Amino acid sequence: MLDGLRVLDLATLAAAPLVATYLGEFGAEVIKVEQPVHGDPIRSWGNQRDGVGLMWKSVSRNKRSITLDLRCAEGQDLVRRLVQRADVIIVNIRPQTLRKWGLDYESLRGVNDRIVMLHITGYGLTGPKSERPGFGTLGEAMSGFAHITGQAGGPPTLPPFMLADGVASLNAAYAVMMALYHRDVHGGPGQLIDVNLIDPLARLLEQTLLGYDQLGLVPERSGNRWDISAPRNTYQTSDGRWLAMSGSSPALALRVFQAIGRDDLVRDADFSDPQRRLARAREVDDVVADWVAARTLCEAMRILEAHDVAAAPVYDITDLVDDEQLTHRGVFVSVPDAELGPMTVQAPVPRFSQSSGAVGHLGPRLGEHNEQVLKELLGLSDNDIDELRQRGVI
Secondary structure (H helix, E strand, O other): OOOOOEEEEOOOOOHHHHHHHHHHHOOOEEEEEEOOOOOOHHHHOOOEEOOEEHHHHHHOOOEEEEEOOOOOHHHHHHHHHHHOOOOEEEEOOOHHHHHHHOOOHHHHHOOOOOOEEEEEEOOOOOOOOOOOOOOHHHHHHHOOHHHHOOOOOOOOOOOOOOHHHHHHHHHHHHHHHHHHHHHHOOOOOOOEEEEEOOHHHHHHOHHHHHHHHHHOOOOOOOOOOEOOEOOEEEEEOOOOOEEEEEOOOHHHHHHHHHHOOOHHHHHOHHHHOHHHHHOOHHHHHHHHHHHHHOOOHHHHHHHHHHOOOOEEEOOOHHHHHHOHHHHHHOOEEEEOOOOOOOEEEEOOOOOOOOOOOOOOOOOOOOOOOHHHHHHHHHOOOHHHHHHHHHOOOO
16 A cells, blocks of 8 residues: 555654554555664563564564664765655654754755654654653653543552553554645645644543533543443453443443343433433442342353443453454464564554555564665665774664
């Protein structure tokens, strides 16, 4: 789908590199530019096997790795030469550092006015915090997510995965495609895309803004409950497992009552009317929790599914990889790797009727494609490349 699109990934860690990953899954040529010696810090982030970062292997799938020292003039010049041959450049370096290196958008558009530049930062490219370093944890805190997440009376809770980075990467990926559409279909120029780690997650929490703006509400933590529907929680079964349930629509809630043998609640306006039921959400929760607690997960799910109740088991990773629905859809794929052997990773997510994404290879060794890329795109000779290596430029 994206054959012929060339992407330069100069970013590190999670949010920005993930955008290049998504594009590479659907055919874009992605060149990962890393600092010599150590490369992208995500190479050593998280779980390792034989000294190889597992997250690196997945995030850098389908990418070619080259090394360039962006702190020296020769490295910066080589990036500018690569930009001449590129469609998209992805960065997450501080704005003032890019300006110092001559790799900011205004400088690069002088080299290639069709370039689409994505710049992901902690706080955005403008404003009093624009030059501060930012990380996903700070986005999860400042977006309001941590404030409303956790048990009632407990501390704010951060997610144990890169939520803010992931949400920002998805927003940024569609932004890149819109900029390319504007350029290639409408004949517009390239442009700069400004995405930070706070705004995209705050957008998903918009209900808190609307309630505050119109009603003066400041929501507090309430565990797994949500003040827009009941029942809505996780419930423990008699065999120590858990299931999650949603009563987000009036019909769903009534089906729950029927499934658990409480037709009396269907006839009671205090429980059948959506707004009046919210006022008694704790009572609804207790009724459902008692019913679930008296049954095994298998027994409870069989009854709930028979009544078309919106319920599902709470999976751990072993359940996830064994699920028949996910197996049928090929959600996880095994990919051979020269360093680790076969490795199971997440397959590309979007499904298209006429095209499909693919994982051609996992994250490469540092600088694995130096010769290949520098010869193909810049016409450098073996001697040129050897000299760059001796001077520490690559």
